Amino acid sequence: MQCDLGGKVAFVTGAANGIGSAIARRLSDNGAAVVIADIDIANAERIAAGLPRALACRVDIRDEAAIDSAVAKTVEHFGRLDILVNNAGVNTFAHRVDIDAFPTEEWHRIISVDLDGLFLVTRSALKPMLARGEGGRIVNIASVVGLAAMRLQSPFVAAKAGIIHLTRSMALELGPKGVRANAVAPGSIMTEGTRQLFYGENGTFHARTQAFMDHLPLGRPGTLDEIAEAVLFLSAPESCYINGHIMTVDGGWTAGYMM
Structure with missing residues (x-):
């Protein structure tokens, strides 16, 4: 789809690679200025250099000071913040094991990024978003495993389920203030x-x-661009009456069982 995001500023976490970089490019293609917020500053700068209006910021979303600094830099550079895409997240590769064998430190690592980090970024980004009094958009990247659990990744499943209900809570609290909150649940x-x-x-x-x-x-x-397209839709003016929605982009994964 094509929409008009001219004059809007989007802050995308985890935007230096993968889904996040596809989202940043898609928002930019539709006129938004984009902040590439990522712990991987080298790739963040590379992505930003290829976009007409972009800023790269090194952000570890577990670090409140780094988050606040990046948000302040965004407002200083672009004058506003309109769209927040909470994309940054981690999962586990080395510890695909049942919960009775799951390492405590790996549990805390995943929850601290996927759920705590999303909360910290949202809280910081809302300050300039609400201060302008012009509303805004929050799009959280959840997962279908937050809707239909899978084995061997208990903290990731728990975090993504938390994001889904947190998104709904945001919609209830922020809707009256003009900020709409939705989530995309990739398969x-x-x-x-x-x-x-x-x-x-x-x-x-x-x-x-x-x-x-x-x-x-x-x-x-699915492809990276198919997730980016869903985020674009939820960021667009055309979706202005959608709030608290969890958009599954999963090829029918959660529709039922194929027998």
């Missing part, structure tokens, strides 16, 4: 991580890939 998307786990010949779960694809009505993983 199996062809990121570098899923490529390593499922689609590479040496992937940990390569042997299960076909069985997994057989469960998906569309029979394939």
Whole structure:
């Protein structure tokens, strides 16, 4: 789709790679100035250099001071902040184990980024967004595993389920203030991580890939651009009456069982 985001400023976390970079480019293509907020500053600067109006900021979303600094830099550079996309997140590759064997430190690492970090970024970004009194948009990247749990990744499942209800809570609290909050719940998307786990010949779960694809009505993983398109829609003026919605982009994964 095409929409008019001219004059808007979007702050996208985890935007130096993968889904986040696709989102940043799609918002930019539709006229928004974009802040590439990521712990990977080298790639953030590379992405920003390829966009007409962009700023790269090094942000570890577990670090409140770094978040506040990046938000302040955004407002200083562009004068406003209109759209927040909470995309940054982590999962585990080395510890795909049952919960009784799951390491405590790995639990805390994932929750601290995927859920705590999202809260911290949102709280900081809302200050300039609300101060202007012109409303705004928040789009949180959740996951279908927050709706239909999967095995061997308990903290990721818990964090993404938390994001889904947190999004609804945001919608209730912020809607009267003119800020709409929604989430996108991707299914199996062809990121570098899923490529390593499922689609590479040496992937940990390569042997299960076909069985997994057989469960998906569309029979394939999604693309980065398909998630970016959903985020664009929820950021666009045309979606102004959508609030508290969880948009699944999953090829039919959560529609039911393929028997």
